[in-house]
Amino acid sequence: MTTEQHDSSVYEQIRATDRFQELRRRYRSWAFPMTVAFLVWYLLYVVLSAFARDFMAIKVLGNINVALIFGLLQFVSTFYISWAYARHSAAKLDPLADELRGEIEKVEK
Amino acid sequence: MSHTTLATVLFLLFVVGTLAITFWASRQNKTAADYYAGGRAFSAAQNGLAIGGDYMSAASFLGIAGLIALYGYDGFLYSIGFLVAWLVALLLVAELMRNSGKYTMADVLAFRMSPRPVRTAAGVSTIVVSIFYLLAQMVGAGALVGLLLGITSDSGKALTIVGVGILMIVYVVVGGMKGTTWVQIVKAVLLMGGATLVTLLVLGKYGFNVSNLLGTAAEQSGKGDSFLNAGQRYGTDAQGIWGKFDLISLGLALVLGTAGLPHILIRFYTVPTAKDARKSVLWGIGIIGTFYLLTLVLGFGAAAMVGSEAIRAENAAGNTAAPQLALAIGNAIFGDVGGTILLAVIAAVAFATILAVVAGLTLASSSSFAHDLYAHVFKRGNVTEKQEILVARISAFVIGAVAIGLGILAQAQNVAFLVALAFAIAASGNLPAILYSLFWKRFNTAGAVASIYGGLVSALVLVIFSPVVSGRPTSLIKDMDFHWFPMENPGLFSIPIGFLCGYIATRMSKEYNESKYAEMEVRSLTGVGAEKASTH
Numbered sequence: 008m009t010t011e012q013h014d015s016s017v018y019e020q021i022r023a024t025d026r027f028q029e030l031r032r033r034y035r036s037w038a039f040p041m042t043v044a045f046l047v048w049y050l051l052y053v054v055l056s057a058f059a060r061d062f063m064a065i066k067v068l069g070n071i072n073v074a075l076i077f078g079l080l081q082f083v084s085t086f087y088i089s090w091a092y093a094r095h096s097a098a099k100l101d102p103l104a105d106e107l108r109g110e111i112e113k114v115e116k
Numbered sequence: 117m118s119h120t121t122l123a124t125v126l127f128l129l130f131v132v133g134t135l136a137i138t139f140w141a142s143r144q145n146k147t148a149a150d151y152y153a154g155g156r157a158f159s160a161a162q163n164g165l166a167i168g169g170d171y172m173s174a175a176s177f178l179g180i181a182g183l184i185a186l187y188g189y190d191g192f193l194y195s196i197g198f199l200v201a202w203l204v205a206l207l208l209v210a211e212l213m214r215n216s217g218k219y220t221m222a223d224v225l226a227f228r229m230s231p232r233p234v235r236t237a238a239g240v241s242t243i244v245v246s247i248f249y250l251l252a253q254m255v256g257a258g259a260l261v262g263l264l265l266g267i268t269s270d271s272g273k274a275l276t277i278v279g280v281g282i283l284m285i286v287y288v289v290v291g292g293m294k295g296t297t298w299v300q301i302v303k304a305v306l307l308m309g310g311a312t313l314v315t316l317l318v319l320g321k322y323g324f325n326v327s328n329l330l331g332t333a334a335e336q337s338g339k340g341d342s343f344l345n346a347g348q349r350y351g352t353d354a355q356g357i358w359g360k361f362d363l364i365s366l367g368l369a370l371v372l373g374t375a376g377l378p379h380i381l382i383r384f385y386t387v388p389t390a391k392d393a394r395k396s397v398l399w400g401i402g403i404i405g406t407f408y409l410l411t412l413v414l415g416f417g418a419a420a421m422v423g424s425e426a427i428r429a430e431n432a433a434g435n436t437a438a439p440q441l442a443l444a445i446g447n448a449i450f451g452d453v454g455g456t457i458l459l460a461v462i463a464a465v466a467f468a469t470i471l472a473v474v475a476g477l478t479l480a481s482s483s484s485f486a487h488d489l490y491a492h493v494f495k496r497g498n499v500t501e502k503q504e505i506l507v508a509r510i511s512a513f514v515i516g517a518v519a520i521g522l523g524i525l526a527q528a529q530n531v532a533f534l535v536a537l538a539f540a541i542a543a544s545g546n547l548p549a550i551l552y553s554l555f556w557k558r559f560n561t562a563g564a565v566a567s568i569y570g571g572l573v574s575a576l577v578l579v580i581f582s583p584v585v586s587g588r589p590t591s592l593i594k595d596m597d598f599h600w601f602p603m604e605n606p607g608l609f610s611i612p613i614g615f616l617c618g619y620i621a622t623r624m625s626k627e628y629n630e631s632k633y634a635e636m637e638v639r640s641l642t643g644v645g646a647e648k649a650s651t652h
Contacts (some may be wrong), residue, residue, distance in 0.1 A: 069327025
């Protein structure tokens with residue numbers, strides 16, 4: 008239950024290491040641009056729904072119009088980004104994070 | 117046997133089953149980690165189902181199906197915002213939060229700040245958001261009893277709400293997070309099962325031809341093709357330009373609100389590691405996404421088979437569209453008995469849904485009261501675990517009573533819309549503080565307090581002076597008009613205000629704790645020193 012207490016300076020030293028900086032970079036350089044991308048993609052959809060109704064009303068297949076396809080594509084992109092993030096973190100983040108955690112916890116004992 | 121008898125029997129089966137689980141869980145509740153976080157021992161799949169259970173509220177199931185049935189495409193917009201929002205939680209919040217927090221949202225916010233003011237602010241906003249959300253669920257419960265359980269008198273409805281409230285209090289007070297999580301899991305399975313069944317029947321009826329279903333829905337709605345495009349409910353021509361901005365405001369609140377909802381955030385603490393938190397969100401996204409695709413069929417199916425007139429006659433806001441559809445499709449395919457059974461099943465599932473979500477919300481707000489306000493602010497950390505849990509149980513009782521009272525008083529608003537307001541408050545008050553806290557080195561106490569109160573107060577004020585509260589025939593207060601804010605949803609303004617308040621106040625205060633931020637960064641990314649699962 009108790010959280011191990013660390014000397015704060017230990018954390019500052021860890022943070023300064025190349026490997027931690029690499030972990031941080033790998034996380035942020037993937038998550039931040041992707042967040043911007045899916046928010047822009049989603050807001051584009053919402054703005055078009057509000058202001059470009061003639062375009063959204065164009066029928067593509069039977070009664071299925073652009074608006075519905077655009078909406079379903081939001082589902083597709085959400086599923087895809089989730090899957091891509093799972094892959095990215097399993098391949099690039101987890102091994103490095105586990106390694107760093109292992110070393111820090113070993114030093115403590 | 118009438119559908120109400122059958123629905124009541126099925127619902128009672130659910131209640132007996134979940135109560136048994138709750139009492140079983142209570143025997144394992146020993147420590148604070150057990151009560152608040154289910155011992156952090158749930159698997160990713162279990163927690164993923166529970167995330168779905170917490171999230172697929174009466175608002176999602178009944179509200180969105182109803183919105184789609186009455187307004188067509190505009191209801192679909194809701195579900196998309198609700199789903200895409202999970203990417204914010206997945207990419208930016210879930211794992212970092214699991215690694216650096218303990219029981220509540222405030223644990224993360226107070227990590228490198230002066231704890232008392234930040235915990236006070238976070239506790240207040242947790243309770244406000246949860247009460248708004250609770251109100252939405254209780255309104256749903258009240259509006260539904262008429263159709264679902266055949267109770268039409270006001271006193272009968274009030275009694276039903278009291279019954280729901282008491283059950284929910286038992287789940288939370290007795291079962292804690294472990295009991296509540298199992299209730300969510302059972303409910304999620306039932307809800308997915310029920311929704312899938314009705315969806316398949318509806319699709320089957322239209323020869324698995326979606327275009328055909330949409331065409332019939334548009335025809336039956338009396339609105340023709342415009343039923344399949346945005347603008348029936350939000351941003352109608354009559355509302356003018358502000359109506360269009362209202363749509364954008366709603367969209368923004370939906371997509372940014374999820375990662376600020378306290379009852380969702382505490383779900384990340386119920387699994388052993390950050391990796392499991394990530395996996396549980398992935399499960400959640402899969403389940404929730406599938407579910408919203410089902411509601412799309414349910415909504416258009418209700419428009420096509422029940423028709424908007426019949427839906428409005430039962431419930432003006434459309435909340436009963438899904439159960440009405442179950443009756444119609446059952447009758448059409450299996451005859452009267454089939455319709456009765458299907459309606460009873462969906463009615464029982466709807467009640468289970470309300471009960472489970474209400475329990476989750478009560479747990480989140482009572483945990484925050486006990487852990488943040490009582491233990492850390494009032495008692496400055498000088499309390500034993502036992503005392504803290506006792507306070508958590510007492511406050512669950514009080515919040516449950518408040519929810520019962522509000523549920524009885526509340527009126528027939530569409531449930532999905534009330535939830536949208538809760539999302540707007542979460543997105544304006546909580547999300548800016550969470551993101552700054554996790555990612556902005558310079559962020560400090562003044563910034564955290566300012567962003568929470570700034571976002572929370574601006575969202576509340578804008579709602580009070582919006583047409584939701586006064587000035588329109590559909591407002592809460594019908595015979596007065598003191599509105600000056602032109603939109604129903606405050607998000608477009610209050611979310612930037614929350615971020616801006618946090619930014620300005622941070623810059624104006626010199627406080628800044630370099631070493632604590634280093635600790636937070638290392639811990640949140642590597643999982644060093646993260647709370648472990650309890651073993652027993």
